[in-house]
Amino acid sequence: MSDKKKRILQATETLLAEHGFHGVSMQMVAKEAGVAAGTIYRYFEDKDDLLHQLHDHILAHVANKISQNVSDDMPLQHRFRTMWLNIWNMATQEDAPLINRGQFENLPRRESHEQKLLEKKMFAKVSTLFEEGKASGLFKNLDNEILSALSLEPSICLARKHINGVYKVNDDALEAAIQASWDAIIQH
Amino acid sequence: MSDKKKRILQATETLLAEHGFHGVSMQMVAKEAGVAAGTIYRYFEDKDDLLHQLHDHILAHVANKISQNVSDDMPLQHRFRTMWLNIWNMATQEDAPLINRGQFENLPRRESHEQKLLEKKMFAKVSTLFEEGKASGLFKNLDNEILSALSLEPSICLARKHINGVYKVNDDALEAAIQASWDAIIQH
Amino acid sequence: MSDKKKRILQATETLLAEHGFHGVSMQMVAKEAGVAAGTIYRYFEDKDDLLHQLHDHILAHVANKISQNVSDDMPLQHRFRTMWLNIWNMATQEDAPLINRGQFENLPRRESHEQKLLEKKMFAKVSTLFEEGKASGLFKNLDNEILSALSLEPSICLARKHINGVYKVNDDALEAAIQASWDAIIQH
Amino acid sequence: MSDKKKRILQATETLLAEHGFHGVSMQMVAKEAGVAAGTIYRYFEDKDDLLHQLHDHILAHVANKISQNVSDDMPLQHRFRTMWLNIWNMATQEDAPLINRGQFENLPRRESHEQKLLEKKMFAKVSTLFEEGKASGLFKNLDNEILSALSLEPSICLARKHINGVYKVNDDALEAAIQASWDAIIQH
DNA sequence: AATGAATGAGAATTCATTCAT
DNA sequence: AATGAATGAATTCTCATTCAT
Known part of the structure; x- marks a missing residue:
């Protein structure tokens, strides 16, 4: 580029x-x-195109960050913890300013089919994690969208509060939050 | 008014x-x-003031909706389920158009101290729920902000996906999601 | 207005x-x-609309000017001479700046049916002149558009040259030009 | 070039x-x-120069076209008819797009003395026609500019209407228009 | 209190022109 | 000679705000 x-x-x-x-x-x-x-x-082409392309650009960055240091042969919980913290770190370390301000979602998106396939591919490691967890009987048998909303999105939500200064999360709380996110999706 | x-x-x-x-x-x-x-x-006063006041107006509406049919003498899990569904219904029934489009967060907010106190008061029933849960040893001993991010915010997150058409949640999945949200915050 | x-x-x-x-x-x-x-x-509405409306505005002015001091009971040649001079005077007296600079034709026009009917009505006295002339056998049996191009438009053409300073028309030449325009359309 | x-x-x-x-x-x-x-x-040099040169370029083309198949030893009326039709054909055959759209006149022109001499020379055959006609007593004794406005410019005017679709000229009407243009300038 | 015409600064976008390659 | 990326002033049009009525 x-x-x-x-x-x-x-x-x-x-x-x-x-x-x-x-x-x-x-x-x-x-x-x-x-x-x-x-x-x-x-x-x-115009302002809209700039924002669209910015969306794609950031999404690629995010997908990349989330998958960092994650390989499919690591134990499930280790992978989960790594991705959860990848999200947290990305959002709190200011290198993705739009994410942690919750402005990313408001970027105009292209709703094409190719776009969706691309996104799926970019977040393949997340899918793999959920699928393996369900196959092994460890995770609840819920669709990935739900599992994600229950376990990973709270990471973003917390990071946002942390960044905004609404609420400061300390290290112990962070570990507890990761554990609680895990509790949300595993069978009991 | x-x-x-x-x-x-x-x-x-x-x-x-x-x-x-x-x-x-x-x-x-x-x-x-x-x-x-x-x-x-x-x-x-000006456009900013209009948006600020709209923010307050909507927040009051939301707080009111969440607390609907919730009284402090109901069992904890019943209260939790009711509030979870209140959020879900509000967001999916289109009567809070800004919420379910994720545009509410982008309204300019007044970050004053009074504002925070006011918000705390408005969401008193949520606080009470979490405090009682922790006091009884049923909930994890985490700050309310974290408990909320783990258990109630996934409701909004799911509702948004549902509304956007990204992913349709059926009745069984909804019940499972509520249960999973509960699992996230209770001790195991 | x-x-x-x-x-x-x-x-x-x-x-x-x-x-x-x-x-x-x-x-x-x-x-x-x-x-x-x-x-x-x-x-x-926008610049285009401004130019469209200016076109209509000027056309109304022109139609009005051309018909000045012309009544349908005057002898044919007298009517013709009056209209010919009306055009000449309008174009040379600077009260129709766009006409005499040949910029009027370049204004964007609305090509609607109503527009055409309206224009027809505005130039009714010209039509009447030509129709009567043909009916009486005095004029050549040609369509009004052609008669106009042969007899009245040269007035504009000359006026433009006069204004531009390309060529100055004196009073004798003017009378001769009117007579020649008349010669173009009458039977010989 | x-x-x-x-x-x-x-x-x-x-x-x-x-x-x-x-x-x-x-x-x-x-x-x-x-x-x-x-x-x-x-x-x-710049856009203006481009347009100026385009003006000259087109004018040369026009002058050339008008004089096509015209030689000074042909009978007057034959020469006139040929030039009249040369204009007509050029304008209607789309090979002079700016002429028949009436945009040519709006090109910025250089108003220099040399320019005028050049133009005079380019349209020499037209001048010769008019001069001979007047010398022989066949034409009215009017300046060439007037004779042109009365007899040749109606050809452009009609061609423009024809092209614009405002009015379609058939072959009989065309012949009659040529004859009428001739009537305008000859002595009666 | 309410109106809505008027304002003019500022928005997105275009375009004649330049200049390093 | 030719290129085409880059420029930034100028263009059309919008919009928050004011104020006479």
Whole structure:
């Protein structure tokens, strides 16, 4: 990807996190990226396209981060813990500003079929985890979407509160939260 | 509250849900509410104030809905189930358009101390539930913010997927999800 | 018609005549008309609509001017001469700046059926002249469009040259031109 | 003339006819001509110069077309008829797109003295026709500009209506129009 | 209290022109 | 000579806000 295009995407993400969804103008993006306003339109059709592409860009980054240090031959609970913490770290370490401000969900998305297949592939390690857990009888027999909402999304939710300063999570609480997330999806 | 003020708030919520955060102008609000543009400024200082007040307005509505049919002398699990379903129903029955579109979080908020106290009071029944659960040794000894993130927020998360059409939750899955949310916070 | 709307149309006509079709911006129109840029959009949907309405406005003016001092009971040649001179005077007296610069034809037109009927009605006196002339056997038996192209449009053509300074027409030449236009359409 | 220069002029004419005066950008011209945007500036100083040169280019083409198959030893009326039809054919056969759309007149012109002399020379056959006609007593004793406005310009005028679809001219009407144009300028 | 015409700054986008390659 | 990425001023149009009525 061209250097300028990367800088524009990066600038957009930074500004969106800082100023929220409204209040980010193309001029601001241009200035932050250090390019002329017109230059943005060489790489993106219009503002909508810029936001769409930013969505895809971030999603790829997120999928990559979540899968970090996870291999399919690790024990289930170890894999789960690693992914849970990957999400937590990503959201709390400010390297994904849009995620931890809850602004990512509001980016306009392309709802195409290819897009969905792509997303599925990107989060393959999560699917694998849930499928294996269910096959082994360890996890509840629920669809992956539900398992995810019960166990991984609380990580984002907590991280957001942590970042916003609404509530500070300490190390013990963090471990307990991971355990509780695990409790939510395993058979008892 | 004056009739016109109510109509303005109602119109704003409807339009926000429909057109997203950008694309709602004061002219549009005025038209939808059936008042003149200038009239809005009799009830709200500026656009920001309108959105702030809308935030408070919706939050009050939400707090009210969540607590519906919940009294402090009901058994813990019954109370939990009722609140979980109150959230689910509110989000899926389209009577809180901003919530189920995930746009509520993006409303500008006042981060004052009074605001926080007020919110605490509004969600008193939730706090009471968690406190009693912990006191009785049934719940894990975690802060309410964490318990909420583990058990109630998945309800919103699922409802959103359900509404968006990303994933349809059937009745059995719903019951299982409630049970799993409960599993997340109780001691094992 | 509102005073502001009139001023905007007037300003647009003046500027178009002066700067040609390109080089007239909405800002310029606003400044010339003494209104704010946004005000134009209260009266006209967009720039296209402004130009369309200007077209209609001018056409009405032209139709009115052409028919001045013409009544259907005047002798044919007298009517013809009056209309020919009405055109000439309008174009040379600078009160129809767009006409005499040949910019009028380039205004975007609405090609609707109603528009055509309206135009027909506006130029009724011209039609009547040609029809009577043909019925009496004085004029050649040609369609009005052709008769007009042969006899009245040369008036505009000459006026344009006169205004542009390409060629100055004196009074004798003017009378001769009217006579020649007449010769073009009568039987010999 | 260089091949690229020709292609640029050709592309400009095509685009102007299609998109009108606004709506033709240098980028579009470059693309249509199959050259890079910067290349245009090797052959033309700026956009204005491009349009000026296009004007001259077209005028030369027109002058050439009008004089086709006309030699000074042909009988007057035959010469007149040939030129009248040359104009008609050129305008109706789409090989002079700017003429028959009435956009040619709006091209910016250089109003220099040399330009005028050049134009005079280019239309020498027209001048000769009129001068001979007047010398022989056949034509009215009017300046060439007037004779032209009375007899040849109606051809363009009619052709434009024909092309625009405002009015379709059939073969009989065409002959009659030529005859009427002739009637306009001969002595009676 | 209520209106809605008017404002003008600011938004997205285009485009003539330049210049390093 | 030719390229085409880059520029940034200018364009059309919107919109929060004001104010005379």
